[in-house]
Every structure is written in C-alpha cells, then in structure tokens.
Amino acid sequence: xxxxxxxxxxxxxxxxxxxxxxxxxxxxxxxxxxxxxxxxxxxxxxxxxxxxxxxxxxxxxxxxxxxxxxxxxxxxxxxxxxxxxxxxxxxxxxxxxxxxxxxxxxxxxxxxxxxxxxxxxxxxxxxxxxxxxxxxxxxxxxxxxxxxxxxxxxxxxxxxxxxxxxxxxxxxxxxxxxxxxxxxxxxxxxxxxxxxxxxxxxxxxxxxxxxxxxxxxxxxxxxxxxxxxxxxxxxxxxxxxxxxxxxxxxxxxxxxxxxxxxxxxxxxxxxxxxxxxxxxxxxxxxxxxxxxxxxxxxxxxxxxxxxxxxxxxxxxxxxxxxxxxxxxxxxxxxxxxxxxxxxxxxxxxxxxxxxxxxxxxxxxxxxxxxxxxxxxxxxxxxxxxxxxxxxxxxxxxxxxxxxxxxxxxxxxxxxxxxxxxxxxxxxxxxxxxxxxxxxxxxxxxxxxxxxxxxxxxxxxxxxxxxxxxxxxxxxxxxxxxxxxxxxxxxxxxxxxxxxxxxxx
Amino acid sequence: xxxxxxxxxxxxxxxxxxxxxxxxxxxxxxxxxxxxxxxxxxxxxxxxxxxxxxxxxxxxxxxxxxxxxxxxxxxxxxxxxxxxxxxxxxxxxxxxxxxxxxxxxxxxxxxxxxxxxxxxxxxxxxxxxxxxxxxxxxxxxxxxxxxxxxxxxxxxxxxxxxxxxxxxxxxxxxxxxxxxxxxxxxxxxxxxxxxxxxxxxxxxxxxxxxxxxxxxxxxxxxxxxxxxxxxxxxxxxxxxxxxxxxxxx
Numbered sequence: 001x002x003x004x005x006x007x008x009x010x011x012x013x014x015x016x017x018x019x020x021x022x023x024x025x026x027x028x029x030x031x032x033x034x035x036x037x038x039x040x041x042x043x044x045x046x047x048x049x050x051x052x053x054x055x056x057x058x059x060x061x062x063x064x065x066x067x068x069x070x071x072x073x074x075x076x077x078x079x080x081x082x083x084x085x086x087x088x089x090x091x092x093x094x095x096x097x098x099x100x101x102x103x104x105x106x107x108x109x110x111x112x113x114x115x116x117x118x119x120x121x122x123x124x125x126x127x128x129x130x131x132x133x134x135x136x137x138x139x140x141x142x143x144x145x146x147x148x149x150x151x152x153x154x155x156x157x158x159x160x161x162x163x164x165x166x167x168x169x170x171x172x173x174x175x176x177x178x179x180x181x182x183x184x185x186x187x188x189x190x191x192x193x194x195x196x197x198x199x200x201x202x203x204x205x206x207x208x209x210x211x212x213x214x215x216x217x218x219x220x221x222x223x224x225x226x227x228x229x230x231x232x233x234x235x236x237x238x239x240x241x242x243x244x245x246x247x248x249x250x251x252x253x254x255x256x257x258x259x260x261x262x263x264x265x266x267x268x269x270x271x272x273x274x275x276x277x278x279x280x281x282x283x284x285x286x287x288x289x290x291x292x293x294x295x296x297x298x299x300x301x302x303x304x305x306x307x308x309x310x311x312x313x314x315x316x317x318x319x320x321x322x323x324x325x326x327x328x329x330x331x332x333x334x335x336x337x338x339x340x341x342x343x344x345x346x347x348x349x350x351x352x353x354x355x356x357x358x359x360x361x362x363x364x365x366x367x368x369x370x371x372x373x374x375x376x377x378x379x380x381x382x383x384x385x386x387x388x389x390x391x392x393x394x395x396x397x398x399x400x401x402x403x404x405x406x407x408x409x410x411x412x413x414x415x416x417x418x419x420x421x422x423x424x425x426x427x428x429x430x431x432x433x434x435x436x437x438x439x440x441x442x443x444x445x446x447x448x449x450x451x452x453x454x455x456x457x458x459x460x461x462x463x464x465x466x467x468x469x470x471x472x473x474x475x476x477x478x479x480x481x482x483x484x485x486x487x488x489x490x491x492x493x494x495x496x497x498x499x500x501x502x503x504x
Numbered sequence: 505x506x507x508x509x510x511x512x513x514x515x516x517x518x519x520x521x522x523x524x525x526x527x528x529x530x531x532x533x534x535x536x537x538x539x540x541x542x543x544x545x546x547x548x549x550x551x552x553x554x555x556x557x558x559x560x561x562x563x564x565x566x567x568x569x570x571x572x573x574x575x576x577x578x579x580x581x582x583x584x585x586x587x588x589x590x591x592x593x594x595x596x597x598x599x600x601x602x603x604x605x606x607x608x609x610x611x612x613x614x615x616x617x618x619x620x621x622x623x624x625x626x627x628x629x630x631x632x633x634x635x636x637x638x639x640x641x642x643x644x645x646x647x648x649x650x651x652x653x654x655x656x657x658x659x660x661x662x663x664x665x666x667x668x669x670x671x672x673x674x675x676x677x678x679x680x681x682x683x684x685x686x687x688x689x690x691x692x693x694x695x696x697x698x699x700x701x702x703x704x705x706x707x708x709x710x711x712x713x714x715x716x717x718x719x720x721x722x723x724x725x726x727x728x729x730x731x732x733x734x735x736x737x738x739x740x741x742x743x744x745x746x747x748x749x750x751x752x753x
Contacts, residue, residue, distance in 0.1 A: 247665075257668075
C-alpha cells in the first residue's frame, strides 16, 4: 500500500469516528476506565510493596541475618536453645568490611501488667548497636528507649493499649478515672485531667455511654514526660515477664531442659513505627540486662546478628553488596561452621504470601475489566461494521482490497482505543497524584487486625509512580482495541460484494 | 541461793529441751526421702478430676490417666467438652491429640509452661515424676504449722542450673510425712505457684496425696483442685499404652 493510500485509509477511519460520536465516546470511556483503574491499582500495589520492603529492611530485619543453621530451620518456633556465643569477632569482621551489625536474643513469653496479660515476642537488643541497623528505636510514641543494663522494656503500641501500660491516647471515661487515680495530690490530678478532652468525633455523642476521650493534640513533650512519670510512680508501667529458659542438656543427649523464669521489669517507652510488626505484641529490652540469673542466663549468647551496610539509605532496598552472599564473603573464614547468613527475604514469608496473593487477585480483577471493555469495543465495531455492510460492498466494488478494508476498521478501533487510553492515562495519573502524596489511611483496619496482615504499613497506604506500566497500559489498550475490530471486519468480508451492495 | 538453783534448773531444762528437739528433728535429706517414698511411684493408674475456678467461672474436667516411671504417661479426657483429648509423654516429649483437629501435636519449649486445659497446672507439672532427692539439695528451714498440722519446712535448691523450678519450699507433716504444702519459685526467686494438700490416703505402705489445690499466682483469682480416684500404684501397665497408636486410636 502506498503512503497516499495509507493516508486515505487513515483519513477515512477518522471520518468514521466522527460519524458515530456517541458510540465512539461510550467505547472510549470504557477503555479509559480500564486503563485508569489499571494504572491506579498497579501504582497502589507498587507503593504498598515498596513501602513494605523498605519498612522490613529499615525497621524489622536489616539486609541479612547471621544465625545458627539449626535455628533457621525452626525459626518460627523461636528455639532459644539454638543460640550461639562468640558473636563479637563476627561483628568486628563485618564492621571492618563496612557493615553495621546488631546482636539480638529473641525469646517469647507472657507479659503481665496490672490490668492483664498478653503473649509477646521479646527482642533483647544491644541498645548502642541496634539503632545503627534499624530505625524503630527512634519511633517512640511516648517515653524513651530502654537504658543499657536495666530491666526495662519498650513495647509495641498495640500491646501497650491491650495491657493498659503507657499513656493512652483515647481513654474511656473509666480509664481517665484510673489515670487520675494515679495522681499523688490534687494538683497532679488536675494536671492529668487537663491533658484529656472529648474526642472530636464524639463531641456530638457525648451522652453516649461508650464515648471516648482524647489526649489533647497540643500536649507538649514536657507534659507527656510528667504524665509518664506520674503513671510510672503509680505502678502502671510495672510488668512481669513470664518465660521459660530452654537449654540443651549438658550430658550431650540433645534433651531440651526448661527453666521457669519470672522477670520484674518496667515499661519505659511505647514504640509506634511505620512497620506494624514493631507495634504489635512485641517488646524490646537491653541484651546486657538478661545475662545472669535475674534474666535468662545468656552468658553472652545471641540468637542472631542483624546486618546492614553502614550508612545505607532508608529509601533504598539492599543492593548486591548487602546480599547474603556478599555478607558471607565479607565474613570469610571468620564464619564458623554451623552458622549461616540469610537475606531479609528469607524471613518475610507472610509478606511475600500477602503480596503475591494481592498481585494475582488484583491483576485478575483488572484483566476482567479489560476483557469487558474489549468485548464492548468488539460489540461497537461489530454493530458499526454491520451497519456499513452496503458501504463496505461499495468500497470493495470501487477497488479497495480486503486488507485495506480491514486496516480501515482496525485503525478506527485503534483510534477509539487511543482516545480511551489517553483519557485513562490522564485520569489514572490524576488519581495517582494524591495517592502518591497522601495515600489512604488504613490505620483503623491495621489496628483491628493487630498489624498482622503481611504488609508492613501501619497507616497510610501510598501509591508509587510506575512510568513503564503507565505507557505500556496505553499501548496495550490501543493494540487490543485494534485487534477487537479484526473479527467483525473479517466476518463482513466473507459476504460477496454483490450481496453486500444489496444488504439492507 | 534459791535464785541460783532456779537459774541452774532452768538451764538444765533448756538443755534437755534442746536435746530432745535435736533428737526429734529429722535430717532434711531423710524428710525429702520420705516425701519421695510417698509420692514417687513405679507406675500409676487413676481416674482424675480437675475443678478449675478462673475469672468467676468453674470448669470440671475428668480424665483417666496412667504413668510408668518418669518417662511415660498417658491421659485421656472424658468430660463431654474435651472428650477424646489425649496427652502422651514419651521419651521426654509431650504430645497432644485433639479430636477437633484430628491431629497430634508436639508440645515443646515454652509451651510446656502453658496452662494444661485451662488449669493452674502446666503441662510440665503434670509430667513430673522424678525424685526430689535426686534433683534438689534440701535444707531444714524450721518448723511451722500448716493446715492445722505441725510441719517441717524444707528449702530446696536445685542441683543443676537447668531445673524447671530452681527453688522449692516444702511443708512436710511432722507426724505422717505428708507433703502438706509447697511453693514453686522461678530462677529469679519470684514465687510462681502454691500447692496445698487436701487429702492423702494410705495406699499399700505409703500415704499418697489424692486431692490437692494448685494456684498459679500469675493468674489472678485462679485455683485448680486436683482429685484422684481408684488409684492403683506400682501395678504392671503394658508399654503399648504409651505409644502414638494409643494417641491416635
């Protein structure tokens, strides 16, 4: 086909578009909806995954962990008897190679407060080193991080609320009475009461029995520190950790022996980081406070070393130089037999399962939308081609080849697709702008399910820009629209020219 | 002069009393051996009942139990709510079969200290049948009254750092040798549990505790009364009872 011929066919296709404005517009809208939804959902999923991955690395795991092979095999059971000693030479080797290292001893127990109890995972951490690898120690909702050598805890905000320790942000009137009861004199009581007022959304329903109060938003750090001190002096922050120290029998039989332990401690801080795993039923306490018989008789043992490249940016995910292989290489012969290095992805099966599940279900949903849109286009083109059967016969009688006729209809459909795609890209991007900047607040949902839903996002589910997908979705939608015209036009061409001319 | 004689008489009386008391006070080791002789068995079969009172509610659990030495035990619950739930301790491992899940689970690690069937007894408490003499060093801490009975008080310190309860305190009936009361302590020295004997019965040549009350001090307002009926001690029990087949049957 000559360039002039192609131009004529394209011009004819465009003229046909304007002949059926309503159908063109409706079909283009269907394409636009599909494209914009795809862009929105893809951006949202990408944003959730990027934020989750960054939060896992920056607040939960680091880039890699060094653990005993036997521990890694049973890591979900937190087998404290598979701990290892002599971690300092390993940390020194890694630090010389440019890594930051934080030792931990992870164990489970039940935390008893004055008001209740809850099962907790407790991370005993080196207070000085933990902040070099992870960022949660600075994500304190109230109080401070535990001091080295003391039996102190920082606990997740959800656990704090459940156990009624820390400073409640939205107490019931009964809880406020309990807080006021902690005051040592009338002035302190007035101070405590003065920090709380009706929760904004409950003002209208103040008469309701279940109404809630809220901590005044203007409360200063000094006021909160004073409130913490008053509540702490009343015993509200005193807790007991009930746990079992699992140790291998010294007779070499492999038997695991269990020693009951009850540790008196006090809560000194409440963690509320962007990663819900640090805010749930979890507590952090100084590793050096658990070394003797008042603690867990650790004798210098740890269950894991967290590793991250020194000075790594929180915004970036671990690169090749932070992979398990790179850490292993950096350790070289310093890595004793029985210890292994695993990358961060080996510890987040729940996140990977949630992410994969969402990717599949969302993409199936979007695919269905696409299918519906293109059934619409195929239907529109079928009707248009049927209406123009006589016209098609005329064009063929005048010498247009079958290929030229098909091309004319496909260009027409592609134009509808292109218009819809452009509109869809524009709408999708417009939706994405506030989604990237502000996101959707799912904090209530996260709180309801205890932060245990796979993704490591506490409140704002933000989208991210994905330019290749945005461009590709437009191209694919246009190509599919063109393809949608193929079958109806081939069907029209099966009719002999003479019959087409007589078609009414 | 009279005063001098009176003082001398008092001193002689005091010496005589001290001598008599010293003669009456048994050694800590022998007291503990007496407890072991009463309470540790080669084998046992009985029908049991646990009455659990917790958070204002009362639950009754009935079961049939058999045990052999300290290595093997088998418990099957018979009350309607838990019928078919079975526990098997074999070679130091504790397994539970749940009829709802139709699955056998291994109870290990920290789960061993969890409450068994909602009672004040932990899984570990229920599978313990080793002599205290082998595991603890006893010290006679004095004489007190316990439950209206004159009792010797023993302080037990674990011989190994890996003992489940590193310290125990026992009140032993001075007359019968019954273990009237005991307290279990954590490694930190904090008291975890209290036991009180309600009833002991003569079985063969020993006095065996058939009813007692346990309180887990971490569970506020909770207590469990443990009763044993139809107790048969040291009779042969086939090894086949302590098998996974029994658990899954």
